[in-house]
Amino acid sequence: MKVLNKKSDYAVRALLALGAGGDGFLSARAIAEGQQMPYQFLRGLLQDLIRHGMVESREGARGGFRLLKDCDEIALLDIIEIFQGPVQVSECMFRKQICVNRANCVLRHEILRIERVVQREFENITIGKLMRDLEKAHRPQTAQKNEANIVKGVF
Numbered sequence: 001m002k003v004l005n006k007k008s009d010y011a012v013r014a015l016l017a018l019g020a021g022g023d024g025f026l027s028a029r030a031i032a033e034g035q036q037m038p039y040q041f042l043r044g045l046l047q048d049l050i051r052h053g054m055v056e057s058r059e060g061a062r063g064g065f066r067l068l069k070d071c072d073e074i075a076l077l078d079i080i081e082i083f084q085g086p087v088q089v090s091e092c093m094f095r096k097q098i099c100v101n102r103a104n105c106v107l108r109h110e111i112l113r114i115e116r117v118v119q120r121e122f123e124n125i126t127i128g129k130l131m132r133d134l135e136k137a138h139r140p141q142t143a144q145k146n147e148a149n150i151v152k153g154v155f
Helices: 006-020 028-035 039-053 074-082 106-124 127-153
Strands: 057-058 066-067
Touching: 006 028, 006 039, 006 066, 006 074, 006 127, 028 039, 028 066, 028 106, 039 057, 039 074
Parallel strands: none
Antiparallel strands: 057 066
16 A cells, blocks of 8 residues: 555655745756656646645746745645545445445444544644754754864864
């Protein structure tokens, strides 16, 4: 079972890049190169994000893309629903037909409970939170480099 498909993964990475760019516009080419993803694929994702009011674009030499929403208002659940549809652990389907036991299925009730838990967790993960997590993950390395540079006398 895949939790995130490639579109969702790339969209998250693009949103992280745009979030790091602040209020400035970033070109799709710069994002694609920085995130090592196919340019044309990224352009399609960015168009979907524009349609959903998360990103805006501007043409021209100083154009590109930037976030329309605050990073803490863009939940991972929103991104998953845009690119994958609702979070579902089971579709209760068998050979493209709805299961006849669906209404009385004890397992289905547990699966629905699990889906609600997963949805809440994805709703609590925002682009802003992921950016802060990335910053924390890189901070120790930066501190170690700074200490090494101080020892070497490099500033």
